[in-house]
Amino acid sequence: MRISTKITIAISAAGFLLFGTYGFFTLQAETADLRHSVEREVRLLARSLQVSLENALRDRQFADIQETVDKLERVESNVDILVYDPAGSLIAKSYGAHAATTQQRDALRAAQSARGRILRYLPEDNPEYLMIALPLAADNGALLGGLVVVRPLVDMLRDIEATQTSIALSVLLFVLIATGLGLLLGTAYLARPLQQLATAMGRVRQGDLESGIGPTGKDEVGAVSREFNEMVSQLREARRQAADEAESRRRMQRALEEASKLVTIGQLSAGLAHEIGSPLQILGGRARLLARHAHEPEEVCRHADILVTQTDRIARIVNQLMEFTRRRPPRRKRMDVLPAVRAVVDLLEVEARKRGVKLAIEAPPNLPPLVADADALQQIVLNLVSNALRATAKGGSVGIEVSESSIVSEVAGDPQPAIRLCVIDTGHGMSAEVQARLFEPFFTTHPDAGGTGLGLAVVKSLVTEHNGVIRVASEPERGSRITIDLPLQPETGPSEARS
Numbered sequence: 001m002r003i004s005t006k007i008t009i010a011i012s013a014a015g016f017l018l019f020g021t022y023g024f025f026t027l028q029a030e031t032a033d034l035r036h037s038v039e040r041e042v043r044l045l046a047r048s049l050q051v052s053l054e055n056a057l058r059d060r061q062f063a064d065i066q067e068t069v070d071k072l073e074r075v076e077s078n079v080d081i082l083v084y085d086p087a088g089s090l091i092a093k094s095y096g097a098h099a100a101t102t103q104q105r106d107a108l109r110a111a112q113s114a115r116g117r118i119l120r121y122l123p124e125d126n127p128e129y130l131m132i133a134l135p136l137a138a139d140n141g142a143l144l145g146g147l148v149v150v151r152p153l154v155d156m157l158r159d160i161e162a163t164q165t166s167i168a169l170s171v172l173l174f175v176l177i178a179t180g181l182g183l184l185l186g187t188a189y190l191a192r193p194l195q196q197l198a199t200a201m202g203r204v205r206q207g208d209l210e211s212g213i214g215p216t217g218k219d220e221v222g223a224v225s226r227e228f229n230e231m232v233s234q235l236r237e238a239r240r241q242a243a244d245e246a247e248s249r250r251r252m253q254r255a256l257e258e259a260s261k262l263v264t265i266g267q268l269s270a271g272l273a274h275e276i277g278s279p280l281q282i283l284g285g286r287a288r289l290l291a292r293h294a295h296e297p298e299e300v301c302r303h304a305d306i307l308v309t310q311t312d313r314i315a316r317i318v319n320q321l322m323e324f325t326r327r328r329p330p331r332r333k334r335m336d337v338l339p340a341v342r343a344v345v346d347l348l349e350v351e352a353r354k355r356g357v358k359l360a361i362e363a364p365p366n367l368p369p370l371v372a373d374a375d376a377l378q379q380i381v382l383n384l385v386s387n388a389l390r391a392t393a394k395g396g397s398v399g400i401e402v403s404e405s406s407i408v409s410e411v412a413g414d415p416q417p418a419i420r421l422c423v424i425d426t427g428h429g430m431s432a433e434v435q436a437r438l439f440e441p442f443f444t445t446h447p448d449a450g451g452t453g454l455g456l457a458v459v460k461s462l463v464t465e466h467n468g469v470i471r472v473a474s475e476p477e478r479g480s481r482i483t484i485d486l487p488l489q490p491e492t493g494p495s496e497a498r499s
Contacts, residue, residue, distance in 0.1 A: 003194070004186020012178045019174055023167030030163045034156045038130055039119060045072075045079065046117065046132045046149045053083060054136050057144040066092040080150040083136075084108060086143045107133035108146040121153075128153055193221045197228060209236040332466075332490055334369045337377070337402055337419050344381040345400060348389065356394035359385070363402035370419050371490050376462045383455040384423040384482055391427030391480065399424045407469055407485045418468075418485045430474040438472060466490070 049072070056064045069081050073094040083092040088105065103122055111118040111133040118134075121127035129150050136145040193213075200213050209232055213225045287307070289299070345361050352359035370377075381400070388398040405420035430438070439460040463470045466486050474480035 004183060004191045007186055007190075008179055008182030011182050012175050015174050015178050016171060019167075019171040023171060027160070027163055027167060031160055034159055038151065038153065038156055042130055042132050042149055042151050043117070043119070045076070045151075046134050046147060049081065049149065050134050050136065050147055053147060054138070054144060057136055058138050062091065069094050078152055078154075080148075082148040082150075084146040084148070086145055088146075091145065104131060104133070104148050104150070107131060108148055111135050112143060112146055122150075128157070189219065190221060193225060197221075197225055200228065200232075204232060204235070209239060331373050331375075332371050333374070334371050335374050335377075337367055337370050337421075338363050340374050340377050341381055341400060341402060341421070344378050344385065348382070348385050352389055352398065355389055355392070357389055357392045358397040359389075359399075360397065361400040361402070364404075367402065367404065367419065368417065368488055370486060370488055372466055372486060373462075376465070377486075380459050380462050380484065381421070381423075383459050384484075387455060388423050388425035388427065388480070391429075392425045393427065396426040396479075398426075405485050407487050416487045416489070418487045421484045421486070422481060424479065424481045426479040429476045429478050429480055430472075431476055435472050435474060 049068070052068055053065055056062070056068070065083055069083065069092050072079070072081060079094070081092075081094045082090060082104065085091050088108070103120070107118045107120055112135045115135055115137070117132055119130070119132050122129045122131055129152055131148065131150045134147045134149075135143060136147055137143055196213055200211065203211055213229055341361060341363075345359060349359060385398060385400065392398055399422075401420075401422040401424065403420045403422075405418045406415040407418040408415055439456050441457045460470060463484055463486070467490065468484055468486040471483045472480065473483070
C-alpha cells in the first residue's frame with residue numbers, strides 16, 4: 001500500500017471519528033433541546049387548561065368544559081385532551097382523542113395522589129407521545145377531577161431525523177473530500193516524487209550515473225531528491241577518478257612489465273655473457289697456444305680436446321637457454337605417473353652408484369592417472385633428481401615419493417585432486433638466500449661442476465604450464481625437500497607457479 005493511501009486513510013479515519021463524535025453530541029444536545037421545548041409547551045398548555053377547567057368544575061359548568069376543549073382542538077388539532085371527574089370517569093375529551101389507556105389512568109391517579117403534575121413519554125423505549133397528567137382541585141384543596149394532555153412527537157422526531165441526516169451527510173462529505181484531496185495531494189507531492197526517486201535509484205543500480213531527478217520542490221521530499229542528485233554527482237566523479245586511477249595503474253603496470261622484461265633480459269645477458277665468456281676465453285687462449293705448438297702433436301691433441309670440451313659446454317648452454325626461452329606447448333594426455341618416474345630413476349641409477357648415493361622410489365599402488373605431458377614430467381624429475389645427486393655426498397640418499405594429494409585451484413577456487421611428487425635428499429642443504437634465488441635463470445650453486453643455472457628455471461616453467469605448485473624446504477647441512485603438486489585434470493590455462 002502506498003504511503004499517500006495510508007495517510008489518506010488515516011486522515012479520513014481521524015475526520016470520521018472527530019466529526020462522528022461531534023455529530024453524536026450535537027444530536028444529543030438537539031434532542032434534549034427539542035424535548036425541553038415540547039415539555040415546556042405541553043406544561044404551559046396543561047397549566048392554562050387546569051385553571052380554566054378548575055373554575056368550570058367548581059361552578060358545575062360542564063358545558064363550558066366541552067366548549068373549551070373544542071376551541072382548543074381547533075387551535076391545537078394534534079393534541080388530545082381528556083377531562084376526568086374525581087371518580088375517574090371521563091367528562092370531556094377532544095374530538096380526535098382516543099379512549100383513555102392504562103398508562104393515562106395510572107399517571108392520572110399518581111398525579112391526583114401527589115397533587116402535582118406527572119410527565120411521561122410513551123412508549124418509554126421509543127417515545128412517540130408526550131403525556132402530562134394534572135389534578136383539578138378547588139381553592140380549598142378539594143379534588144374536582146383530573147386532566148390528561150397527550151401531544152404526539154411527530155414534529156420533534158422529524159427534526160431529530162433531519163439533524164441525523166445532516167450530520168451523516170456532513171461526515172460523509174468530509175470523508176469524501178479528505179479522501180480525494182489526500183489522494184490528489186499525496187500523489188502530487190509524495191507518491192510521484194518517490195516513484196521518480198525509485199526509478200532513478202534503479203538506473204543508478206544498473207550503472208547509469210548520467211541521469212538524475214528533475215526539478216524538485218522545497219519540501220522534505222525535494223530535499224531528499226537534491227541529496228540524491230548530489231550523491232549521484234559524487235559517484236559519477238568518483239567513477240571518473242577510479243577510471244583515471246585504473247588507467248594510471250595500467251600504464252604503471254605496463255611500465256613495470258617493460259622494466260621487468262628489461263631486468264630479465266639484463267640478467268639473461270649477464271648470465272649468458274658470464275657462462276659463455278669463460279669458455280670463449282679458454283678457446284681463445286688454447287687456440288693461440290695451439291698455433292704456437294703446431295709442430296708438437298701431443299700438445300695439439302691436448303689443446304684440441306680442451307677446445308672440444310669448451311665448445312660442447314657452449315653448445316649445451318645455448319641449447320638449454322633455447323629450451324628455456326622457446327618451449328613448445330605441452331602435449332597433455334592421460335598417463336600413469338609411476339612408469340614415467342621409474343624410467344628416469346633407471347636412467348640415473350648408474351650415476352647414483354658412481355657417486356655412492358642410494359637412489360630409491362616410493363609410491364602406493366593404483367595411483368590415479370594424470371593428464372600431463374609425459375616428456376615434461378620426465379624432464380622435471382630428471383632435473384630435480386640430478387640436482388639432488390650433485391648436492392648429496394657419498395653415503396647419502398635421494399628419495400622420490402609419489403602420492404595422491406589436493407591442490408586449491410586458482411580458476412575454480414575449490415580443492416582439486418592432484419599427484420604429489422617429492423624429491424628428498426640428505427645433501428648439504430640450502431640457506432634462505434639461496435632458496436630465494438633458486439629458480440632464477442643462470443643461478444647455480446655448483447658452477448665448478450658444469451651447472452648452468454637453468455635446470456630449476458625450466459622445472460618452474462613446466463610446473464607453471466601444468467597449473468601446479470612447487471615448494472622448497474631446506475636447511476644447511478640437513479638436506480632439502482622439493483615438493484610438486486600437479487592437478488589431475490588440466491584447467492583452461494596455466495597459472496603462475498607458486499613457490
